[in-house]
Amino acid sequence: MSALPQYGKHLHPQEKMRAMVIDQYGGPDVLREASVPRPVPKRGQVLVRTKFIGVNPKDVVVRKGKFQVATGKRFPIIVGHDIAGEVVEVGPGADLALGEHVFGMINDFAGRAYAEYAAVDASQLGRAPSSIDLRLAAAVPLAAQTALQGLRDDAEIAPRQNVLINGASGGVGVFAVQIAKILGANVTAVCSHRNIDLVRELGADDVIDYTETELVTLSQRFDAFYDVFGNYSFNKVKHLLTPRGTYVQTIPSSRIFKDIARTFVRKQRAKLVLVRSRRSQLDWLRQQIDGSHLRVVLDRCFPLSKVADAHRYMETKRARGKVVLEVA
Ligand SMILES: NC(=O)c1ccc[n+]([C@@H]2O[C@H](COP(=O)([O-])OP(=O)(O)OC[C@H]3O[C@@H](n4cnc5c(N)ncnc54)[C@H](OP(=O)(O)O)[C@@H]3O)[C@@H](O)[C@H]2O)c1
Numbered sequence: 001m002s003a004l005p006q007y008g009k010h011l012h013p014q015e016k017m018r019a020m021v022i023d024q025y026g027g028p029d030v031l032r033e034a035s036v037p038r039p040v041p042k043r044g045q046v047l048v049r050t051k052f053i054g055v056n057p058k059d060v061v062v063r064k065g066k067f068q069v070a071t072g073k074r075f076p077i078i079v080g081h082d083i084a085g086e087v088v089e090v091g092p093g094a095d096l097a098l099g100e101h102v103f104g105m106i107n108d109f110a111g112r113a114y115a116e117y118a119a120v121d122a123s124q125l126g127r128a129p130s131s132i133d134l135r136l137a138a139a140v141p142l143a144a145q146t147a148l149q150g151l152r153d154d155a156e157i158a159p160r161q162n163v164l165i166n167g168a169s170g171g172v173g174v175f176a177v178q179i180a181k182i183l184g185a186n187v188t189a190v191c192s193h194r195n196i197d198l199v200r201e202l203g204a205d206d207v208i209d210y211t212e213t214e215l216v217t218l219s220q221r222f223d224a225f226y227d228v229f230g231n232y233s234f235n236k237v238k239h240l241l242t243p244r245g246t247y248v249q250t251i252p253s254s255r256i257f258k259d260i261a262r263t264f265v266r267k268q269r270a271k272l273v274l275v276r277s278r279r280s281q282l283d284w285l286r287q288q289i290d291g292s293h294l295r296v297v298l299d300r301c302f303p304l305s306k307v308a309d310a311h312r313y314m315e316t317k318r319a320r321g322k323v324v325l326e327v328a
Pocket of ligand 1: 146172
């Protein structure tokens with residue numbers, strides 16, 4: 001009996017858990033450790049004991065209060081979206097098993113991942129890859145699904161098409177380079193000098209060092225320009241697109257919404273990826289990882305208590321691959 005008390009019915013709403021919360025929007029120092037009620041899974045949800053948590057630029061944006069319209073002012077807020085851990089309670093109608101190792105992304109805008117437990121819709125989680133540990137699995141969901149959705153669903157890239165990935169060495173970029181190759185594309189990766197070897201190892205056919213070459217001067221034409229880093233615009237790069245090429249942006253702004261509306265009935269299109277977690281996508285990613293087609297590039301792992309340092313590091317915009325937190 002001693003190994004089982006973590007499971008199932010005994011979990012009680014009054015039980016507490018450790019979480020990193022914010023009581024106001026602001027700099028990394030607004031993140032503080034708190035003891036908060038452990039969530040109870042609702043219909044369709046499972047309770048996951050988190051082992052590792054992925055850190056994403058979106059967490060920083062939420063912490064700063066840039067999307068208060070969506071995240072509100074009901075504090076404390078538990079930030080974070082990416083988790084990997086073990087199912088310890090199954091809510092009614094949820095289709096994951098007790099004890100299963102899972103990974104996934106919480107679709108709520110503020111998230112609620114920076115905690116020892118998270119109650120998550122089972123549809124936003126998938127079985128974790130068996131060939132990597134949960135530390136690496138936690139690095140996958142948000143970034144890799146952004147890469148997959150941007151390339152497959154928005155740019156609709158096909159085999160032998162030419163794809164440019166700007167920001168190829170960051171959290172999303174390292175997956176985007178590999179996923180574009182899996183989808184059969186010829187990949188031009190854009191990064192700074194220090195990451196050229198990395199993106200080549202990941203499969204890039206050509207690499208452009210953005211500190212030496214201004215992208216708008218290129219003579220090549222691309223079927224898709226995936227602006228992962230987000231410092232271009234449709235207007236700036238449309239001359240680099242093939243007649244039916246697609247520009248995909250990751251950062252919401254009034255400009256991209258205007259470009260989407262303007263190009264809606266044109267052959268050259270502007271699109272914005274807004275990542276959502278889905279079981280089918282996580283299953284596809286798991287298969288690619290377990291089939292050794294997709295590698296996880298982990299830059300740093302911080303203890304959960306050092307989440308403020310992890311945020312400071314993310315804000316340098318120099319992460320090489322992914323950053324995760326370990327829940328001790
Ligand atoms: N809309 C959505 O659903 C969605 C989802 C995920 C992410 N995003 C957004 O996508 C962006 C990228 O996310 P991420 O996780 O990949 O970020 P990240 O991991 O912080 O990206 C860091 C990378 O950016 C590169 N970089 C820095 N300056 C650059 C420049 N001027 N040109 C090209 N690359 C540059 C760095 O490479 P070097 O060191 O070589 O310069 C570094 O490897 C963020 O703004 C994020 O908020 C949006």
